[in-house]
Amino acid sequence: xxxxxxxxxxxxxxxxxxxxxxxxxxDRNSQRLLYERYYESLSFACYRYLRNQELVxxxxxxxxxxxxxxxxxxxxRGSLEGWMKRVMVNCCLDYLRKQNRQPRQVELEExxxxxxxxxxxxxxxxxxxxxxxGQLPPILRTVFNLNVVEGYPHKExxxxxxxxxxxxxxxxxxxxxxxxxxxxHSGIGEERRVKNG
Amino acid sequence: MGKLDDTIRNKVLRAKPYHPHPNWERMExxxxxxxxxxxxxxxxxxxxxxxxxxxxxxxGSGLGWWMFSxxxxxxxxxxxxxxxxxxxxxxxxxxxxxIVFPPPPSISSTQPxxxxxxxxxxxxxxxPSSSTNPGLIGRxxxxxxxxxxxxxxxxxxRSPSEHDSLLTDQQDQLEMSRSLLIDEAGKxxxxxxxxxxxxxxxxxxxxxxxxxxxxxxxLHPKSLPSLAVLAEEPKPSMDLAxxxxxxxxxxxxxxxxxxxxxxxxxxxxxxxxxxxxFTLQVLADSxxxxxxxxxxxxxxxxxxxxxxxxxxGGRVDFGSFYKIxxxxxxxxxxxxxxxxxxxxxxxxxxxxxxxxSSQARFQFVKNGYRRFRPYWIAGAGLHFLQANxxxxxxxxxxxxxxxxxxxxxxxxxxxxxxxxxxxxxxNTRNSEIDTASASSSFVLREHKVIRGMLYTGAGVDIRLxxxxxxxxxxxxxxxxxxxxxxxxxxxxxxxxxxxxxxxPDPLVGQRLPDENWxxxxxxxxxxxxxxx
Numbered sequence: 174x175x176x177x178x179x180x181x182x183x184x185x186x187x188x189x190x191x192x193x194x195x196x197x198x199x200d201r202n203s204q205r206l207l208y209e210r211y212y213e214s215l216s217f218a219c220y221r222y223l224r225n226q227e228l229v230x231x232x233x234x235x236x237x238x239x240x241x242x243x244x245x246x247x248x249x250r251g252s253l254e255g256w257m258k259r260v261m262v263n264c265c266l267d268y269l270r271k272q273n274r275q276p277r278q279v280e281l282e283e284x285x286x287x288x289x290x291x292x293x294x295x296x297x298x299x300x301x302x303x304x305x306x307g308q309l310p311p312i313l314r315t316v317f318n319l320n321v322v323e324g325y326p327h328k329e330x331x332x333x334x335x336x337x338x339x340x341x342x343x344x345x346x347x348x349x350x351x352x353x354x355x356x357x358h359s360g361i362g363e364e365r366r367v368k369n370g
Numbered sequence: 371m372g373k374l375d376d377t378i379r380n381k382v383l384r385a386k387p388y389h390p391h392p393n394w395e396r397m398e399x400x401x402x403x404x405x406x407x408x409x410x411x412x413x414x415x416x417x418x419x420x421x422x423x424x425x426x427x428x429x430g431s432g433l434g435w436w437m438f439s440x441x442x443x444x445x446x447x448x449x450x451x452x453x454x455x456x457x458x459x460x461x462x463x464x465x466x467x468x469i470v471f472p473p474p475p476s477i478s479s480t481q482p483x484x485x486x487x488x489x490x491x492x493x494x495x496x497x498p499s500s501s502t503n504p505g506l507i508g509r510x511x512x513x514x515x516x517x518x519x520x521x522x523x524x525x526x527x528r529s530p531s532e533h534d535s536l537l538t539d540q541q542d543q544l545e546m547s548r549s550l551l552i553d554e555a556g557k558x559x560x561x562x563x564x565x566x567x568x569x570x571x572x573x574x575x576x577x578x579x580x581x582x583x584x585x586x587x588x589l590h591p592k593s594l595p596s597l598a599v600l601a602e603e604p605k606p607s608m609d610l611a612x613x614x615x616x617x618x619x620x621x622x623x624x625x626x627x628x629x630x631x632x633x634x635x636x637x638x639x640x641x642x643x644x645x646x647x648f649t650l651q652v653l654a655d656s657x658x659x660x661x662x663x664x665x666x667x668x669x670x671x672x673x674x675x676x677x678x679x680x681x682x683g684g685r686v687d688f689g690s691f692y693k694i695x696x697x698x699x700x701x702x703x704x705x706x707x708x709x710x711x712x713x714x715x716x717x718x719x720x721x722x723x724x725x726x727s728s729q730a731r732f733q734f735v736k737n738g739y740r741r742f743r744p745y746w747i748a749g750a751g752l753h754f755l756q757a758n759x760x761x762x763x764x765x766x767x768x769x770x771x772x773x774x775x776x777x778x779x780x781x782x783x784x785x786x787x788x789x790x791x792x793x794x795x796x797n798t799r800n801s802e803i804d805t806a807s808a809s810s811s812f813v814l815r816e817h818k819v820i821r822g823m824l825y826t827g828a829g830v831d832i833r834l835x836x837x838x839x840x841x842x843x844x845x846x847x848x849x850x851x852x853x854x855x856x857x858x859x860x861x862x863x864x865x866x867x868x869x870x871x872x873x874p875d876p877l878v879g880q881r882l883p884d885e886n887w888x889x890x891x892x893x894x895x896x897x898x899x900x901x902x
Binding site for chain 2: 204205217234237241242
């Protein structure tokens with residue numbers, strides 16, 4: 174069995190608990206297993222906020238550093254992946270805050286009457302939806318991702334992005350309206366439909 | 371809308387916009403960098419504490435090694451008082467009659483000078499086969515359990531001539547004691563080879579005995595079996611040093627301090643009287659004069675033996691002095707502040723001092739049975755001085771000019787390097803006899819200082835009893851003044867403020883060249899030292 178195969182077998186056999194224990198003991202192999210196991214999902218989570226592969230790579234590594242450094246703070250109540258995703262999201266928000274790419278104000282339009290066929294949306298490719306969401310202004314995209322995708326309540330979102338809770342709700346409404354608008358303007362062409370099966 | 375949100379959420383979570391490439395090498399490099407930074411930061415932040423801790427650890431380890439090293443332990447062991455019963459049970463077989471010794475003919479064959487030793491063992495037949503192991507001293511029944519434990523001795527190769535010279539001095543003692551034991555036992559059995567083996571290491575026995583402060587001449591006969599154990603055939607062993615230590619300890623137990631004329635102890639207390647001779651600087655008649663003052667006191671201390679030659683300990687000395695000296699300048703002034711005349715007064719000065727110090731003693735003589743044991747001592751500590759000129763009685767008389775109007779009498783003094791000037795108003799005048807007498811009683815400023823102190827000296831312990839020694843010590847003490855500039859400056863300012871108007875004394879308010887330096891003083895100590 175080659176070295177790579179042994180490594181893969183080990184990755185499969187080891188549970189998160191084993192890896193967690195190793196990471197708590199600063200075992201480098203366990204750290205590597207954790208890194209390789211969750212790198213992809215965490216990178217995509219960061220990508221939803223940053224929309225830049227190189228940037229995502231930097232932030233993900235920074236996030237893993239925080240994860241390894243604070244792994245002992247994980248109490249095991251929730252899932253390890255959820256905890257790590259929160260760490261990554263915080264890293265992304267910190268980055269956006271530092272880069273001042275988080276606009277403090279967004280001109281909110283009145284809620285329009287854009288209607289979207291939900292069945293048609295379900296047939297869209299995931300990457301296309303992600304692209305539509307990514308085209309939102311950063312603050313709206315952030316609020317939408319935090320609330321709709323990650324499931325953060327507005328109260329927590331307000332704390333994270335340091336706005337009022339009502340503002341967070343308004344941002345979300347605006348984000349949804351823009352998404353519907355983009356979906357309607359772009360049209361749901363045949364080429365973007367996903368054939369069943 | 372909720373369904374749309376869920377749809378979008380699921381789509382977003384399933385989206386794979388690109389193919390990420392985990393780069394573990396980069397991650398590992400970051401982790402390594404973090405570890406280095408963490409370690410570096412830790413060292414940077416904690417360097418002072420770590421260095422201090424390391425030095426303390428080093429010091430403690432050294433002290434611990436010094437105090438609990440085999441050498442120090444050996445000194446402690448030999449100081450242990452053992453009763454005869456304890457000696458019997460611990461070291462000597464219950465039935466000493468079973469102990470057998472080498473026959474003396476071999477001694478006389480190699481040492482003609484010892485031929486005068488008469489022993490009933492001469493007539494006893496030697497039994498070469500009675501001891502199969504030349505390193506063991508057997509009993510009659512020859513059982514292994516009845517044999518003394520064998521202890522190997524670290525062998526130092528000596529030339530035959532050295533052996534002979536050492537044996538010449540030591541064999542008499544051994545034989546004398548052995549004959550005493552033989553008288554008690556009435557018989558002896560041992561081979562000639564055993565004695566030869568014993569004699570081979572006899573110089574070593576003597577060395578160990580000397581190292582243990584044991585006078586072989588005072589040995590109890592029951593201790594001889596241990597000597598015989600010492601005289602075993604040296605066998606090559608991996609743990610020669612350890613076994614030698616064991617042997618030393620057994621020697622100490624076997625001989626015990628009960629047989630030692632001079633008791634040795636790790637701890638000792640010391641107490642006695644002191645006489646410190648120091649120089650008091652005073653200003654008399656506008657000139658600096660020095661007076662020698664002897665300050666009697668008492669001193670107590672405690673020592674811990676850390677090696678045969680070195681003692682560490684602490685010490686507290688307390689002393690006080692009273693001195694009357696013609697130190698003051700008596701100045702009579704008129705109303706204009708002009709000096710009419712001057713004279714000298716007497717100052718009654720008192721003071722007390724307390725020294726707390728730690729010290730180390732090095733004894734020039736290691737052997738404990740010496741009566742005179744000179745030593746060198748050095749120490750450092752704190753010197754608390756409270757020099758009071760309070761209650762100074764100043765009295766003088768002056769045949770005044772009738773036309774003069776005496777207004778004030780002042781005097782100045784100089785104490786311990788500081789300029790003191792105190793002024794008092796005129797007290798009495800008898801115009802009819804044209805005599806002005808001035809008497810004053812006033813309180814001067816208390817002078818309290820805390821200074822560092824270094825001292826060194828020499829002394830001698832004179833053994834009076836097993837545990838009691840008379841100690842005489844002479845030491846030279848130097849005080850290191852703490853922050854002198856501030857203290858002196860403040861005092862001089864106050865003095866100048868007091869005397870700026872009418873002080874004709876040019877020395878008042880001036881710093882003297884030696885005011886930052888206190889002359890060293892001598893201290894003699896005479897007391898008793900008791901081994902605890």
